[in-house]
Amino acid sequence: MASDKSNDAPKEAIFRLFGDKPTSGLGFLDFPEKPLPPAPPCLEVLLSEVTADAKCSMEPVNVAGLTLLKGRVSTEEVFALSNSDLVPGKYEGGLKLWEGSLDLIAALNSEMENGRLSFTGKRVLELGCGHGLPGIFAFLKAAAAVHFQDFNAEVLRCLTIPNVTANMEENPQYLSGEVKEGRISTETRFFSGDWGEVHSILDQGTGYDVILMAETVYSIPALPNLYKLIKKCLSSPHGVVYMAAKKYYFGVGGGSRRFLSLVEKDGLLFSSLVAEVADGSSNVREVWKLHLK
Numbered sequence: 001m002a003s004d005k006s007n008d009a010p011k012e013a014i015f016r017l018f019g020d021k022p023t024s025g026l027g028f029l030d031f032p033e034k035p036l037p038p039a040p041p042c043l044e045v046l047l048s049e050v051t052a053d054a055k056c057s058m059e060p061v062n063v064a065g066l067t068l069l070k071g072r073v074s075t076e077e078v079f080a081l082s083n084s085d086l087v088p089g090k091y092e093g094g095l096k097l098w099e100g101s102l103d104l105i106a107a108l109n110s111e112m113e114n115g116r117l118s119f120t121g122k123r124v125l126e127l128g129c130g131h132g133l134p135g136i137f138a139f140l141k142a143a144a145a146v147h148f149q150d151f152n153a154e155v156l157r158c159l160t161i162p163n164v165t166a167n168m169e170e171n172p173q174y175l176s177g178e179v180k181e182g183r184i185s186t187e188t189r190f191f192s193g194d195w196g197e198v199h200s201i202l203d204q205g206t207g208y209d210v211i212l213m214a215e216t217v218y219s220i221p222a223l224p225n226l227y228k229l230i231k232k233c234l235s236s237p238h239g240v241v242y243m244a245a246k247k248y249y250f251g252v253g254g255g256s257r258r259f260l261s262l263v264e265k266d267g268l269l270f271s272s273l274v275a276e277v278a279d280g281s282s283n284v285r286e287v288w289k290l291h292l293k
């Protein structure tokens with residue numbers, strides 16, 4: 001079981017999606033009928049496109065026995081939004097570090113320790129990456145390729161890419177394309193866009209061996225597109241998905257169980273619970289593993 005004890009990141013830097021109260025306290029939920037703006041265009045963002053528009057300061061996060069680096073940028077500077085968790089259809093929360101991403105890393109680490117998972121030589125996709133720490137964990141564990149997807153290109157440019165670069169610089173064996181100590185350096189690529197469209201630019205190739213996602217299943221209307229995207233991208237027959245999420249997101253109605261009911265109805269994937277985090281600090285969080293039947 002993943003435990004919160006492995007997460008000793010600064011508490012103020014980790015956010016709880018929609019809190020644990022029956023109402024979210026977020027303004028936009030007072031207007032649930034408001035139509036969403038058109039989705040931003042799908043783009044591949046290059047590693048060199050890192051932006052200096054917003055100041056990004058790095059701080060350490062200790063998780064699963066590793067110290068990862070994470071940036072801190074202001075939502076106000078990047079999106080001109082103050083004090084906002086997310087604004088549906090405009091900014092989907094990627095600039096903050098949500099607690100599920102640390103639950104996911106802790107669960108991946110225990111899966112590796114128990115011999116149930118290896119990233120060595122694998123192609124990995126992190127959906128809804130934000131900071132991208134689970135994807136960064138995968139490249140530190142010798143994945144061959146890690147592709148990061150976020151709704152907003154700005155998140156990739158201001159935060160995900162700086163995080164990837166900072167963590168690579170801490171671990172220079174990943175910097176060149178040479179084979180070092182028998183390990184080939186990781187290919188990292190970055191894609192932005194809505195789950196309904198982003199498959200058109202993702203390099204699906206033979207599919208991804210491992211798909212990672214944390215705190216992505218909160219919005220009920222987005223779930224069908226997210227599930228369709230997973231089915232398009234998952235390599236067959238051995239691809240595996242690891243999903244961290246709250247069991248239920250108060251105020252918006254999504255959650256791990258809502259997503260899994262969609263998966264179950266479709267009948268293609270088998271799901272199993274990998275970890276449960278019920279530390280009393282928020283509603284129950286879970287990590288699930290999905291694979292083809």
Ligand SMILES: C[S@@+](CC[C@H](N)C(=O)[O-])C[C@H]1O[C@@H](n2cnc3c(N)ncnc32)[C@H](O)[C@@H]1O
Pocket residue numbers: 017092093094095096097098099100101127128129130131132149150151152193194195196213214215216222
């Ligand atoms: C709450 S944030 C979680 C970020 C990160 N995984 C974490 O746990 O810190 C949700 C993420 O899901 C992605 N997302 C939400 N709705 C999306 C949509 N309709 N299409 C594409 N991405 C979406 C955004 O990229 C956003 O970063």
